[in-house]
Amino acid sequence: MDGNDTPAGKCPVMHGGLTNLSSTVTDWWPNALNFDILHQHDVMTNPMDVDYDYREELKKLDVAALKADLHALMEETQEWWPADWGSYVGMFARVAWHAAGSYRLADGRGGAGTGNQRFAPLNSWPDNVNTDKGRRLLWPIKKKYGNKVSWADLMILAGNIAYEHAGLKTFGFAFGREDIWHPEKDTYWGNEKEWLAPSDSRYGDVNDPSTMDNPLAAVQMGLIYVNPEGVNGQPDPQRTAHQVRETFARMAMNDEETAALTAGGHTIGKCHGNGTADNLSPDPEAADVEYQGLGWMGKVNRGIGRDTVVSGIEGAWTANPTKWDMGWFDMLFGYEWELKKSPAGANQWEPVDIKEEDMPVDVEDPSIRRKPIMTDADMAMKVDPIYNEICQKFIADPEYFSETFARAWFKLTHRDMGPRARYIGPDVPQEDLIWQDPVPAGPVHYDIGNLKAKIAASGLSLSEMVSTAWDSARTYRGSDMRGGANGARIRLAPQKDWEGNEPERLQKVLSVLEPLAAEAGASLADTIVLAGNVGVEKAAKAAGYDIAVPFTPGRGDATDEMTDAESFEPLEPIADAMRNWLKDDYAVSPEELMLDRAQLMTLTARELTVLVGGMRMMGTNHGGTKHGVFTDREGTLAPDFFVNLTDMAYKWEPVEDEKTYQIRDRKSGDVKWTASRVDLVFGSNSILRAYSEVYAQDDNAGKFVKDFVAAWAKVMNADRFDVV
Template structure:
């Protein structure tokens, strides 16, 4: 805002500003924000978060090369030494930090959810708000601070994300569990994620857990606990805001084990775990350590994000006693599940099924369970020598005993400890690696390669040498000779590649799954079926090319021909080397989660939209898809405009096409979207399709969807549209479209991209 020479503002304001200095006052960075003023505003800026400008390592940092310099055995020994070296400022329970480090790693990985692939340990988001300040993550800040000497010793060759998971593994090994393996390769984020939707509740971060489930769960649940329609809103996984899984005291902290079992099944299924994996993780995790509940939550200080500046990023200050050791309070439940909390054994299940349990309360007032038998085994105090305590179970533990299906798994593990050990090892490996994507991204000598794990979306190894330039030209000629129009070629390649989501690195064109169930059967992919069949006939004549490569190459042909029709000669980059997988290597149930409920690039809105995204505007889902595809606002805009004029609507309609030259890579969409002679009006009460009529005559010229009009209504997107709508925009548009197209086709090519976040590896 500009001021005149009398230092008064250009709008009415009581008083005048003092001369000189900064005039930020108390308003800088504080409310009211844009979100406060305009809560429905499309937050396009989310596409540009966590970019190279926030990264102190820069665009050229090669994490794979840096990680390779680490002696993993030396690193693991350093971690294990730290685990048994207690420090005064945060003493180790039982003289071993292992249990609390397992919790840290578990809670980092446990935010993962299968619906949109977000969460997980992959970027060490536990360091930032909101996750790092969730009540369920209480005192994980101490675990990470304890690891700081290790992080500083190995520097940038070891990401926080890899260190946290590896420390969990080392903790398990130190206490006797043979782990299934470890893959490095996680790249740290450098700023908070404020774009992931963690739930509809208006959660007050100043509040702490007080036994009332923090906030009402009802806003995220459908139906009542126990009903057939009982489920969580998609894409959520945790039972409510600020928890990793479920309330350990039961739904609404009501102490109901059967209700807890239903919550557990819903939430762990949403985190891509079946019943056996669920029991293995709970029983295995609770074989170690203890829960802390010595002080009521109302006495505990604020979370790290709200703590006073002098606490240097540590939160949850405890005013009782030393504030730690025997005075520690975390989730409010107090006690240990086993007699030897730092040793891997089967005593958790033996105790759970060997005793009858009654509800009691912790010193902090939380519901928990104690053996009815006064002669039941006791557990040692974590800090006071010679002192013992009654064993403890949570309501979520008793749930495994009362639920018939969980009970069967428990009895299986009780009868065969080796089976339980392997099940927990594999479930832990899945938990901590689920969001890493294909094994091309795994680093280090402990990558588990002996098994082909279905949840990793396995691809066969490439055989022979990738096709060369002469093969590419022959295949292009064969595609053109087949007579498939550019629109269908581009639509099919886009449909194959667009399943990719960067959140958990799943999907994409590699593997050729566009020809397999479930993707070939999705309504949005109907147009791809005859194209894929035609390309398979070409492949029979050229067996050296994979179908996956051929689909992408055919899309490149479509783009080149459409650009030529617009008067611009261009060669679309093509990188061969994709492989075709099989139906047996495809987990149909898990791939169903990749099926879009809406896809603005193809002007698609599923009949399931209201079920999975009630009350959500289509443009918000479109922004989310652009975000999962790692697109910038300009890339999002040019891809949308280009795909429209190429006629790639899922149903072949002309909604939003905004050109009479379909199949020509022109700027017509940009020009006609910003035509000031047009007035746009909704065609029905759903406000999903709009008519563009000439203001002077009332003649209807176009129809468009919300997916289109958002690029004219949102100020940030409209400014990008203007860059291509001008008279000098055509050639720039074609080249920018080709660059964005190549990026889209290469999103899943970790076999050639390496471990850099920004762009491909240097040659």
């Protein structure tokens, strides 16, 4: 046997080595920091050419032809996956709804903006059963239009066209969602270890929906919002109403929008439960290769048509499930309802003594009529007095209902796209909507150099200028493109009063910058950022580097009337590693909070590292603490933080409270500096230490300054979609 041979029956690859998650670093060391969250959407996974620009490709798209193809698709039933009643409007409304419905306001994650429904875990959530079929039905159209339309845009447009095909006048549609190319596996969807586990673990008290863990919005692992059978599968419409209200509020919807979405979402399509889930193949992620990415296929009976199993509930809500009408209201409020079991054994509500003409026909045989159904969430709209009152208003004014639903649907499917400046296409509504966080265009023609000189001579300290600019910009979230310095909302409620923004210091700085901005004809938003740039340039010069921080004017100043103050509450920071601040003790460590925040700000591990080191050197710690200021020349943009952190002349020891640390000189025993956990993690964690060592090298002081300025400019400009 030569060196290339292997014994018969012995595989040359370590079994499980490529797929077994137990071999991961975090499995061996569960307390290790997981940096995968900062590596999401790595460009190395992107199959497109480096010069590919989706926004430019969209200019080549024949939108009218694409919409015509989608309208035609609604009626092109397939033998392998036949359409209910010969129409796919219910299918594609659900694909779009379930792509968008995972959005949550608390951290802006989820939603339809990245096409993440194609990947695990979302592609295999129990609540997403058979959305894989919808995407496969869309494939010929995606194949045809190729790079000119993303999966993310196509899935939402298909839902929009489904409603238009059914007869709804939609509010509009915007292109602009760019696809990702691998799973967002580090998004926190809950701590359960099994699908649809009882929701108690998500709540302090399951009877009080407001006690659900943040940032979660759905009530159980694997659901988009609430359990259609009731709380933990136990029917009780009033209890379900409370969960619906909390869940939709966490999706940024008010009561009227929630009622409209519930009614309009169930006006078309049906539930599927004419069989048992035991007869289905595994979900897409678990299915073997012969299923080619499809899951939940019938293994015993056909598993399609009238034999389809999805939620387990079986039946349509209205007599005309492919038409936009008031049928949901007619059915829910026109009959009394009783609790029944579906063929799959699920809890569902069915009407008492229904007229035959009000019964929808079978999806395959129009000579057969079937009983309609309602879920516990539907019944909640009738039982809950607030939702009932809203429904009565809709019943009295069908046009108002259609308009309210159309607007709520637009919000649901566009909520995570950010401001209107990112919207592309002929159907973009011209109306500014408050949930889009509108910002007026700012002045661009003013003397920037003169304004910078006046800021430098204003008497504000370097720390005050840099801290204020940072606080204004750090709210940006790449998850839903909200927050950031544009708009200068740091001067408005609620941001002006946030503890993390040091209100007293903030007001002092704003009182100096506001008249300078007015005199120069600049926006305050621009002036705040310019002040930060002045501080950074001053610190770089003190280190011997004459460098200009990139700046583009044009930020505007939002007003209170342009600001949905309540929706900005979730953007309040609870920790800021760059300013060495932690609001309170939390179940997760400060360094984990640091990584989560860095990912939301779209920072890489390298950018995170250089920003922390630079901010320490400029003395920007919250409250003026000296933790992590490992230097005798504060105010200088030099790499001392890394040099001294990695210097073995010092040793590190916890203070008794174990929340802070002392750095002692090994020879003298004197305490040289103090530190927090987020300071020392840059020396203790192997990944962060590797970056720290780069900046501690004798030949990289210039690189440190250059990299800091680039990372700083990225944060300051993260929300400048107006100059894309």
